[in-house]
Amino acid sequence: LVFVVLAMSMFGLFTLQMPVAIQTRIASLSNRQSAGTFGGVAVMGALSALIVTTCVGPALVGALLVISQSGELARGGAALFAMSIGMGTPLLVVGASAGRLLPKAGPWMELVKKLFGVMMLAVAAWMLVRIVPERVALLLWAVPALVLAALLWVESRARSAAAWGLRVAGVVAGLYGVALTAASALGGTDPLAPLPALGARAHALPFHIIKSVADLDRGVAEAKASGRTVLVDFSADWCTSCKEMERYTFTDPAVQAALRSTVLLRADVTRNDADDEALLRRFGIFGPPTIAFYGADGRERSGYRVVGYMKADAFASRTRAAFGSPP
Structure with a gap:
């Protein structure tokens, strides 16, 4: 929602900026700074950054939101540093050229601003x-x-x-x-x-959805009675690694060949309700993606569990090893 609001600002529906009174005061302070000194230039740059908040504010807020979602301080600091270098380098180049490379103001600036609005919408979609x-x-x-x-x-x-x-x-x-x-x-x-x-x-694999421990036990018992192996896949709609497994691993011909005679059960823990928590506790796991293998004897091959995304070739090898191993 925040990114959509920022995109609307880029499209010109409203202006995101500091109060005019504060902008005027900052501009007057900037104009009084002495030119030709490193300290004066540094202060002028800091004040100018506040003045142009209406232009760079949405982009900076968007970057800060993405960083806060990741929770990685070092990576976030490096991202902001890279962003500052990217914003400052054109100014250094234009300044060194004595203004010869300075592009003329015009309608193209408004188009660039709106394109950034589209990018904000794309970031919102990426997060959702x-x-x-x-x-x-x-x-x-x-x-x-x-x-x-x-x-x-x-x-x-x-x-x-x-x-x-x-x-x-x-x-x-x-x-x-x-x-x-x-x-x-x-x-x-x-x-x-x-x-x-x-x-x-x-060509996706035909998984049977289970929602409780009773469903799991019933599926394993039926597979044991028919002498078939079982694969249990913990998945959720909000799990990105699960979608990668579904898209790239489970559609691979080698993986499908290794699972040809296997009963495929999928524990959908999207809602994270009491039944989902009971299934997770049964296997002692915290969440998807986790994949468990059961032999034809109805016993889990716990040493072959897959946690997280695994590429197709490695998963096919793991599957063959799990179903060919003793309990």
């Missing part, structure tokens, strides 16, 4: 896809694509110089947004390749 079903995730990715298409089309009508290029880019963005929407309706999962993903989806 972790907690929504895959079909909804594709719709979320379609929003910034369609907004970008509309923006470029409108801008192309107002700019005769670059109208053709803007329209082509707008058509490409629009087609991508439509493809994402169609893929969402038809069962696609991959935003980078929405339509090819539909074919891969048809």
Whole structure:
């Protein structure tokens, strides 16, 4: 929601800035600083950063939100340092050129600002896809694509110089947004390749959903009675690694061959209710993704558990080893 609000600010629906009185006072302090000294230049730069908050504020707030979500202080500090270098380097280059490289102000600045708004919407979608079903995730990715298409089309009508290029880019963005929407309706999962993903989806493994310890015991008992092995996959809609396993590992031919005669059970712990917690306690795990293997004798091969994402070739080897090992 915060990123959507910041995007609306970039689109010009409202202005995110410091009060005018404070801006005026800061500007007067900046003008009184002595030129030609390192201290004066440093103070002037600090005050100028406050003055231009209306331009860089949404981008900086967005960066801080992403860093706070990750919880990694060192990485966050490095990201802010890199951002400051990126913002400061053009000023150094333009300043060293004595103004010869300074681009002229014009309508292009407004277009760049709106493009940053589209990027804000993309970041909002990126943060939400972790907690929504895959079909909804594709719709979320379609929003910034369609907004970008509309923006470029409108801008192309107002700019005769670059109208053709803007329209082509707008058509490409629009087609991508439509493809994402169609893929969402038809069962696609991959935003980078929405339509090819539909074919891969048809070859997904046939998991049986279980919601309780009783369901688990019943499934293992039935598999034991028929002499079949069992795979139990702990998954959730908000689990990104689970989606990677579903998209890249479980669709691999070698993995599917290793699981051809296996009963596939999926413990969906999306709701994290009492039944889900009981299933997690049964295996002594904290959350998905975790995969457990049961032999044809109905006993778990606990030494072969998979925790986290595993590539297809390694997972196929682990599966064959688990089902071929003694209890």
